[in-house]
Amino acid sequence: MNKYRLLQLTRELINIPSVTGQEGEIGRFLCRYLSNNGFSIREQEVSPGRFNIFASKSDRVDLLFSAHLDTVAPYIPLSEDETTLYGRGACDVKGGLAAMVEAVISHGETEGQSAGLLFVVGEEYDSDGAKAANQWGMVQPRAIVISEPTENRLAVGQKGALLFRLKARGKSAHSAYPELGESAIEPLIESLRQLTQIDFPQDDYFGETTLNIGVIRGGTKVNVIPDYAEAEIIMRLAIPYSQVLEKTMTCLHPQVELETISRCDPIRLTSVPKFESIVVAFGSDAPYLTNFGERLLIGPGSIHDAHTDHEKINKVDLKRAVEMYRNLIKIYMT
Known part of the structure; x- marks a missing residue:
């Protein structure tokens, strides 16, 4: 894991306003970033100026990581102290998105590539991006991991x-x-x-x-x-x-x-041995991403900080999320 790369990507993502309906800039940034890191990129237009992103380094994708690009309003710019990054989307879910990218990059550097990335628009309103992605048919993994602020605990149920x-x-x-x-x-x-x-x-x-x-x-x-x-x-x-x-x-x-x-409807999600589990009351794209195998919902940060004027993500929790996501890659590779 490259800790500097992880934190810097999180900073850059928070610095880009991406309120629902205005995800174009962050989408273009991520396409450049992932392309510069050796990923093949595919885009799916959801509405004019808004698109989903699929990225991989291999035709084989055992595990797909997904996060949403949009945030609620209003935009809050990045600030930082020794332990924490603050700003709109810090935990919902730009921190989780950055951890997923770092997990896939760093795992591929040492153990080969079998994971892909799917980033979607519109989760904070009607999940139009996830609904479109579910019909895209670009890959058929064993499972999809969806990032939401669950405090790095596995959500086995969602209202x-x-x-x-x-x-x-x-x-x-x-x-x-x-x-x-x-x-x-x-x-x-x-x-x-x-x-x-x-x-x-x-x-x-x-x-x-x-x-x-x-x-x-x-x-x-x-x-x-x-x-x-x-x-x-x-x-x-x-x-x-x-x-x-x-x-x-x-x-x-x-x-x-x-x-x-x-x-x-309420849904039950996949459990994994040795992962602490919870049932969450908040929504996610999980109900709409049904064509990608098992569904896992897990990510860094607390939902109690999301959508607030003090939204934040702890730097240690970000690093733990990368390790956790890498463990899931290993589990689904076997």
């Missing part, structure tokens, strides 16, 4: 997710004459209140279903009856999404409609 938008429609009018209009905000608020009161069944393996009302939009001016309002909600599912969706529909006001953005 499902249901991301949807509630849209309410009314009739605009002057606020001095409310009887001539119909507010879109009031039925939306009532539907959200009802939604938070639903008691969803729990699961012994995945725990409880939770929800977050992340975005609410509505109205144009205080003196206008609003004719449109919407909210975006994400639910972390312990039970199949069809059951959750059925219960959710029962609480909606007649003026409110539901638009599903993305959905997936």
